[in-house]
Amino acid sequence: MTDMIPKIDNRSQQDLVSEIRRLILYYCPEFGSIDDIVADQELDALVNIFSNMMGHVNYSLNQALDKNFTAFLNLIGVSPTSPIPSKAPLVFKLKDDWDKDGFIPAGAKISAQPENKEEVVFETQSDLTVIRPDLIKAISIDPREDKWSNLDFLLDENNSGIEAELFRGESPIIHRIYIGHSKLFSIEDAVVNVKLQLNGDSDDTYSLQWYYFDDKGDSQPLKLENGSRQTLLQTGGISFSGIKGISQKEISGYKKDNSFCCWKNHWIYAELKSALKDSNLLPDVEDITISVDTFASGIAPGVAVFNYAPIDLTKDFFPFGERPIFNDTFYFACREAFQKKMQI
Known part of the structure; x- marks a missing residue:
């Protein structure tokens, strides 16, 4: 004004x-x-x-x-605009001979001297850590072919002019879905059942392979139960048997807010073995239900009781006595069979 x-x-x-x-x-x-x-x-x-x-x-x-x-x-009905503090973007650079990160706290005063005008003083709004960024990874992705290539050699100081073809891939991109449970998947010698409810079905044009992690942390293929199908791109169930033990494994990835995170659990996972050239062809997963079946034979009870009297299990016996009457009760216990949690 x-x-x-x-x-x-x-x-x-x-x-x-x-x-x-x-x-x-x-x-x-x-x-x-x-x-x-x-x-x-x-x-x-x-x-x-x-x-x-x-x-x-x-x-x-x-x-x-x-x-x-x-x-x-x-x-005339016009009100002046309320004054607001001016803002300006600033760029900080570390000195060439400085080998550490720099830190600028919030509220640090920075002045600017316009020509033929008074000095203008600014303050930083938030804390700032100044680093010397270095390129450490280079990759190329071809989404149409669902492939990628490692181009780290371009960042090598000793690179002797080797060229790379951008936006092309040589190796297939890995697509996996992990399913974990800390209790159910820790039971040994069990049949694992997985049931998926999908929002729409997909044609069986994609090949799937299921795996689990052994005690060394290595991936091992899961054995399908008779009658189960390898693919799960349609609503239904699939069962695996012959699992000696699913060991804990830590996997890492990114959440929806793009923050990095690690998860440790007993995992099984499905991996696509064919190229995913159109993700719109895959259905959405609405619900996942898992269960395990355990089978055992030849397990003898450890203790047996008729009413309140112990029974000698090394001999033949009548579980309700020689002359059963109303309210006679027979008890038996087996630690190996009954101590497992979440089991019917």
Whole structure:
């Protein structure tokens, strides 16, 4: 607004000092020159005091126009925009001989000196860690062929001009779905059942292979139960048998908010063995249900009791006595069979 309205008096304090000295020389001829006025310290001090007072008067006069203009804007229904602090992007770089990271706390003052204007001071809004970034990985992805290539050799300092074809791939991209359970998948010698409810079915154009992790952390193929199908791209169930034990394994990945995370559990996973050239052909998974079946034979009970009397299991016996009557009770216990959790 100040730049839009002309000022009544544009003179600075130095202009006022020069004007007062000129008038003194005109009305007081006993001073031969301006230098004589400046040499008189008492007179020159009085000149500066008077010019300072004149400067305050001029400032007030110039502000009057701003007030009148603001009143006019209010009259026509226009309100001035509230002042907001100015912002400017800044770039910080580490010195070439500095081998550590730099830290700039929030509120650090940074000044800028415009040409022929007063110094402008900014403050940083948040903490900032300044690092020296280095390229450490280069890959190329071809989504149409569902392949990728490792191009790390381009970052090698000793690269002897080897060229790479961008947006092309040589190795197939791995697609997996992991299913984990800390209790069910820890049961040994069990049949694992997986049932998926899908939102729509897909043609059997994709090949799947299921795996689990052994005690060494290596992937081992899962053996299908008789009648089970290898693919699970349609709603239904699939069962695996002959699993000696699914060991814990830590896998890593990214959450929906792009934060990196690790998960440790007993896992089975399915891996696509054919190229995924159109992800829209795959159905959405609405629900996953898992269960395990355990079978055992030849397990003898450890303890047997008829009513409140122990029974000798090394001999033949009548579980409800030789003459059973109402409320006779037979108890038996087996630690190996009954101690497993989540088992029917």
